[in-house]
Amino acid sequence: MSKTAQEVLKRKTGRVEMRNIVKCFPGVRANSQVCFDVDPGEVHALLGENGAGKSTLMRQLYGMYRPDEGEIIIDGVPTSFRSPADAISAGIGMIHQHFMLVPTLTVAQNVALGQASSRGPLLDLKVVTARIIELAEEYGLKVDPEAFVWQLSVGEQQRIEILKALYRGAGLIILDEPTAVLTPQEVEDLFKTFRRMVAEGHSLIFISHKLNEVLAISDRITVLRDGKVIGTRAAKDVSRSELVGMMVGREIKALDPRPREAGVELLRVEDLHAMGDRGMEALCGVSFAVRSGEILGLAGVSGNGQRELDECLAGMRKSSGGKVLYKGRDISHCTLNERVDAGMAYIPEERMRDGAIREFSVQENVFLHDHESPEFRHGIFLDFAKMRSHAEALVHDFAVKTPSLDTPIKNLSGGNIQKLIMARELSRKPGFLVAAQPTRGVDIGASEYIHQRLLEQREAGTGILLVSEDLDEIMGLSDRIAIMYEGRIMGILDRGQASVEQIGFMMAGVEMGEALSAR
Amino acid sequence: MKNIFSLNVISGILNTMIALATPYLYAAIGEVFAQTAGVVNLGVDGIMLLSAFAAFYVALVTGNLWLGLLAAAVVGLLMGLLMSFVSVSLKAEQGVSGIGLYMLGLGLSSLLFKVMIGTVKTIEGFKPVELPLLSAIPFLGPILFRNNILVYAAFLLVPIAWFVLEKTTFGLKVKSVGQNPAAADSLGINVDRIRYVSVCIGAVLAGLAGASLSISLTNLFQDNLTAGMGFIAVALVYFGGWSPVGVLGGALLFSVVNSFQLWMQVLGVNIPSGVAVMLPYLLTIVALCVTVNRVRQPAALNKPFERGES
Numbered sequence: 001m002s003k004t005a006q007e008v009l010k011r012k013t014g015r016v017e018m019r020n021i022v023k024c025f026p027g028v029r030a031n032s033q034v035c036f037d038v039d040p041g042e043v044h045a046l047l048g049e050n051g052a053g054k055s056t057l058m059r060q061l062y063g064m065y066r067p068d069e070g071e072i073i074i075d076g077v078p079t080s081f082r083s084p085a086d087a088i089s090a091g092i093g094m095i096h097q098h099f100m101l102v103p104t105l106t107v108a109q110n111v112a113l114g115q116a117s118s119r120g121p122l123l124d125l126k127v128v129t130a131r132i133i134e135l136a137e138e139y140g141l142k143v144d145p146e147a148f149v150w151q152l153s154v155g156e157q158q159r160i161e162i163l164k165a166l167y168r169g170a171g172l173i174i175l176d177e178p179t180a181v182l183t184p185q186e187v188e189d190l191f192k193t194f195r196r197m198v199a200e201g202h203s204l205i206f207i208s209h210k211l212n213e214v215l216a217i218s219d220r221i222t223v224l225r226d227g228k229v230i231g232t233r234a235a236k237d238v239s240r241s242e243l244v245g246m247m248v249g250r251e252i253k254a255l256d257p258r259p260r261e262a263g264v265e266l267l268r269v270e271d272l273h274a275m276g277d278r279g280m281e282a283l284c285g286v287s288f289a290v291r292s293g294e295i296l297g298l299a300g301v302s303g304n305g306q307r308e309l310d311e312c313l314a315g316m317r318k319s320s321g322g323k324v325l326y327k328g329r330d331i332s333h334c335t336l337n338e339r340v341d342a343g344m345a346y347i348p349e350e351r352m353r354d355g356a357i358r359e360f361s362v363q364e365n366v367f368l369h370d371h372e373s374p375e376f377r378h379g380i381f382l383d384f385a386k387m388r389s390h391a392e393a394l395v396h397d398f399a400v401k402t403p404s405l406d407t408p409i410k411n412l413s414g415g416n417i418q419k420l421i422m423a424r425e426l427s428r429k430p431g432f433l434v435a436a437q438p439t440r441g442v443d444i445g446a447s448e449y450i451h452q453r454l455l456e457q458r459e460a461g462t463g464i465l466l467v468s469e470d471l472d473e474i475m476g477l478s479d480r481i482a483i484m485y486e487g488r489i490m491g492i493l494d495r496g497q498a499s500v501e502q503i504g505f506m507m508a509g510v511e512m513g514e515a516l517s518a519r
Numbered sequence: 520m521k522n523i524f525s526l527n528v529i530s531g532i533l534n535t536m537i538a539l540a541t542p543y544l545y546a547a548i549g550e551v552f553a554q555t556a557g558v559v560n561l562g563v564d565g566i567m568l569l570s571a572f573a574a575f576y577v578a579l580v581t582g583n584l585w586l587g588l589l590a591a592a593v594v595g596l597l598m599g600l601l602m603s604f605v606s607v608s609l610k611a612e613q614g615v616s617g618i619g620l621y622m623l624g625l626g627l628s629s630l631l632f633k634v635m636i637g638t639v640k641t642i643e644g645f646k647p648v649e650l651p652l653l654s655a656i657p658f659l660g661p662i663l664f665r666n667n668i669l670v671y672a673a674f675l676l677v678p679i680a681w682f683v684l685e686k687t688t689f690g691l692k693v694k695s696v697g698q699n700p701a702a703a704d705s706l707g708i709n710v711d712r713i714r715y716v717s718v719c720i721g722a723v724l725a726g727l728a729g730a731s732l733s734i735s736l737t738n739l740f741q742d743n744l745t746a747g748m749g750f751i752a753v754a755l756v757y758f759g760g761w762s763p764v765g766v767l768g769g770a771l772l773f774s775v776v777n778s779f780q781l782w783m784q785v786l787g788v789n790i791p792s793g794v795a796v797m798l799p800y801l802l803t804i805v806a807l808c809v810t811v812n813r814v815r816q817p818a819a820l821n822k823p824f825e826r827g828e829s
Contacts (some may be wrong), residue, residue: 064705064826086708100702102695104815113695114706117688164706 014040014075016061016092016172016203021070023056029106030056032227034070038172038203043194045206045235046213048224049247049443051413055097056205057224058174061205062094063087085114093165094174099157103150107143107160108132109442111167128167133167139196154303155186162193173176173197174205179213183301184471184504191217209444211240223247248444256314262479263292266327266463267313273321274308282308284487285322290432290463296492297478300466300507305469305487307349310436312464314346315339316354326432340369346432347421349437349467351414355421358410362402363391365409366424390427398423399449415446422450433457436467451477471500485509525696526658528782533657534664535778536771537670538736542567542728542745543770546752548680548763549724555684556717557697557819558606561617563725564749565624566598569594570729572628575740576635579642586667587734588727595726598624605715610823621749629742636740644738645669669727669735676724680763693717697817708822725749754803760815763787769806776802 013026017037023030038044046054059065062071063081071078074090081087084094101110112128129145136143141159149157158178165173179187194204194217208214214221222232223246229245249342268289276282281327282305290296294473300306305433311317313324315336324332326342334342348354367387370376376383376390377394391405399421402412418438425433441449454477458464468474474481483490483506489514493503498516505515528776546563553560570591578587598620605616645667654664684690692713700710732748733740751773759765780795 062705063707083707083709084705088707094705096705098701100699100704100705103818104698105691105694109691110702112688113691113703114708115688120688121689123686124689125690308745 014171017073017075018057018061019071021057021060021072022068023053023065024068025059028227030227031060031067034224034227034229035252036222036229038205040171040203041198041201042220043198043204043206043218045218045221046224046242047211047214047221049209050441051443052224053227054224054248055176056227058094058176058205058207060337061087062092062174086163088168088170088474091169091171092174093168093170093172095158095161095165095176095178097176097178097180099161101149101160102155104148106146106148107152108145108341110149110160110418111145111164131167132163133339135163139163139166139193139200141193143390154181154301155189157181158190159193162197166197171201172203172205174207176207177209178206179208179210181302181469183507184500185508187213195202206492211243214243215240232337244444259479262294263461265289267465268325269313270325271322272309272312272317272319272324274312274317276305276308279385281320282487283312283319286484286487286489287322288482290465292431292463293458293461294479295458295464295466295477297474297481298465298484299408299471299474299481299503300484302469304507306436306484308487309484310346310349310434310465310467313344313434318405332409337369340428343431345425345428345433347418347425347433347435347438349440351417352410355418356409359408361406362395362400362409362420363387364407365420366391366394368424370424370428394423394427395420398453412441413446416443418442418450419446422453427455430462432465434465434467437469438466439468439470439473447473451469471503475500475503483507483512491515525599528786530658530662532775532778532782534665535781536774537662537666539774539777540770541670541673541731542748543752543755543773544676544767545724545728545731546749547755547759547766547770548676549721549728549765550753550756551680551684551721551759551761551766552693552717552724554820555697555720555761555817556693557622557700557713557817557822557824558603558619558714558718559613559617559753559821560602560606560718560721560725561750561753562598562602562620562624563617563721563728563752564745564747565621565631566595566722566725567624567729567732568628569598569624569728570594571733572631572729572740572745573726574730575642575733576631578734579636579640581793584645584734588730589728591726592723593726595723595729596719598726600715602722603715603718606823607711609720610825613821613823625743628744632740632742638739638751639739641739642734644733645735654731657674667735669731673731674767677763677767684763696824697819700819700822701826704824704826711727714824725752728752751800751803754807757816758803758806758810760810761817762815772806773799773803 015037018495019035021031021034033369034057036057042474048054056065060067063084063086073079079090108125108129111132112123112125117124118127132145141163143156143159143163143182149160178190182190198204206214206218218235220232221235221238221243223230223243259406270287272283272286273281274283285479286309288296298306308317312319315334323330326344331339331342352358367376371382374386388405395402397404399417400416400423402416454464466474466477477493479494481503482492483503485507486509490506502515506512545589547569550560550563574587574591574811577590591753602616602620606613606784647667650664654660684693692703692708696708696710696713704710732744753771755766755769758769777799780798783790784792784795
């Protein structure tokens with residue numbers, strides 16, 4: 001064993017135990033009598049839906065929150081962390097779902113941040129850089145210490161986060177949804193790193209809601225639901241369906257869209273070009289067509305032009321070239337309103353930014369667009385009675401859980417907000433729907449509901465462009481799958497034509513012919 | 520008219536520029552610290568006013584300029600603590616609390632002036648110190664090296680501030696809490712403490728800016744002595760792209776235009792004085808429109824930090 005690994009082992013965190021943890025926030029009991037433990041050298045997965053209390057539990061272990069009740073015991077010694085600094089010095093590291101990096105600083109500066117320097121108050125970036133290179137070799141993490149973080153890809157940024165934890169001598173590393181933003185191949189590389197870390201004597205806590213990944217990497221799996229531990233199982237003797245049952249509390253039906261004949265062509269996109277926010281071309285000649293009664297899935301790692309494409313179709317972003325035809329009519333230069341009137345609907349990716357107004361009530365959010373429709377007004381006055389009954393009907397039909405129609409929408413859960421947005425968009429009976437990341441951050445129950453609704457729309461003859469980073473969702477719902485990479489469509493495949501791996505290759509930029517012959 | 524561009528006049532303009540730039544340098548470099556840590560302190564002008572009064576009054580009563588300087592720094596520190604308490608601990612809207620601080624400084628300095636001094640008096644401020652050898656350099660010598668100690672210190676502050684921000688662990692912490700406080704927090708850095716310290720550094724320097732006005736530049740105190748200089752200093756921070764060197768450039772540019780218009784009036788050049796006085800401010804607006812580089816703006820500027828919000 002190398003010298004650095006021995007150093008790490010010397011500081012290795014032993015057995016960590018959390019006993020009867022209770023943590024309440026106003027109106028929510030986020031953790032209720034939670035017991036959780038990690039053995040040295042173990043990968044222990046924490047599985048659960050959004051809002052199950054996984055991150056809250058781990059933030060207590062990392063000193064960000066203090067438990068209301070319960071104990072944290074490290075190597076048999078009850079410990080109380082006042083801040084992350086205490087957790088770090090106890091050998092605990094955490095890699096957050098949203099990376100905790102300062103984009104305007106270099107890799108070395110990010111790693112050195114908050115650490116004592118060998119030169120007292122002066123920075124010693126040379127020493128830090130040397131140590132980063134050493135660690136990077138030790139664990140097979142390729143990085144450039146001089147690069148600025150804003151220049152790095154998501155996968156590289158994650159490596160920096162891991163290095164930060166290793167640099168601080170963390171024996172136990174908490175990973176909060178580390179695979180959410182990676183391609184399948186990047187996930188495989190990440191898992192290789194995990195195995196190497198475990199071999200060097202680290203223990204890992206892997207927070208996720210992705211069953212396949214949890215089963216692939218973990219020794220033990222603990223499932224949380226509604227802030228409570230449902231059970232802990234050894235990964236080798238538990239099945240996928242048992243885990244789903246534990247997470248959701250009931251059986252979930254597998255998606256099985258009946259194949260059907262697609263209808264006439266609804267939307268045609270020809271050689272579409274558009275600029276991204278940073279002034280670089282984000283769409284470089286995108287072409288595809290969607291027919292009525294068809295779901296076209298658009299797969300890709302986020303940031304490859306999907307958002308720009310959605311916005312171009314919705315009329316929120318100007319295209320710089322090419323055409324969008326809806327029912328044969330060129331709508332490239334139509335405003336958002338004209339597109340909605342023509343029968344297009346849009347479920348935006350950033351639902352709280354583009355889909356709803358946080359402070360507005362549920363009812364007001366239903367009428368963000370339709371308040372101008374003659375149906376809901378008398379002259380210049382709003383017809384509140386009619387608006388209310390319409391909003392009531394939508395909330396009822398789409399099973400939106402809300403205390404009242406006057407509750408500010410920000411107080412609803414992600415799943416209920418999404419259901420409301422969907423209700424609003426579908427109530428106009430659109431001919432064509434763009435659904436961008438419709439189930440991101442949405443719990444399994446609501447996801448299932450949203451998927452059913454999308455399939456119903458398909459049955460009803462609506463053409464749907466489904467944009468998602470979740471390959472399971474894309475493969476489960478789509479009639480055809482388009483793969484996007486760096487502003488281009490790498491290829492369009494029929495349902496069942498390609499495996500996850502092959503689509504993963506194309507998401508990473510491998511040409512279709514090569515990807516399909518790989519295997 | 521004929522002698523406007525003679526060597527003497529140019530030398531005079533540049534000499535005045537150096538002196539005029541002094542309060543801007545203190546105040547703006549101080550504001551660089553506060554803003555780099557994510558806090559916009561719009562109360563700079565108020566701090567300058569109250570400190571200018573404190574320095575002047577203490578110097579007038581005790582006859583000791585150094586005690587006056589100390590008083591200005593202490594007043595600056597107290598105002599900085601107040602600003603940090605309101606905007607960091609209580610998480611108040613920074614723009615509004617800064618304006619409040621300004622109003623407090625403006626009103627309190629006027630009141631104290633009326634009660635404690637009453638009429639405009641002058642004192643003998645810091646005297647120019649000629650640096651041996653350097654001040655003998657033709658043309659440049661008299662411009663650069665025949666100034667008082669507060670002027671030299673203001674220019675020395677530029678490399679010192681740069682060094683602190685770029686080369687020390689403290690500087691790295693300041694930048695990180697201004698760019699991504701959640702990241703800093705996750706590494707065990709006390710975000711609020713760093714912001715307190717940065718705002719207070721800024722406020723003490725604003726205090727020195729006030730002192731440099733009342734006991735070095737004008738050697739008097741009157742109502743609203745600063746006439747908005749603190750706000751110009753805040754603008755210079757944006758102009759200088761949050762870097763001490765950029766701030767130096769901005770302060771010199773602004774001061775040279777100001778000095779130019781003063782000399783034009785002194786020489787009796789026939790332009791309306793209102794237009795002349797307006798020139799530097801007009802230039803500031805134009806320069807801000809042209810140069811502000813939002814990319815370098817601290818991403819968490821103006822945003823109070825609360826753990827667990829993402």
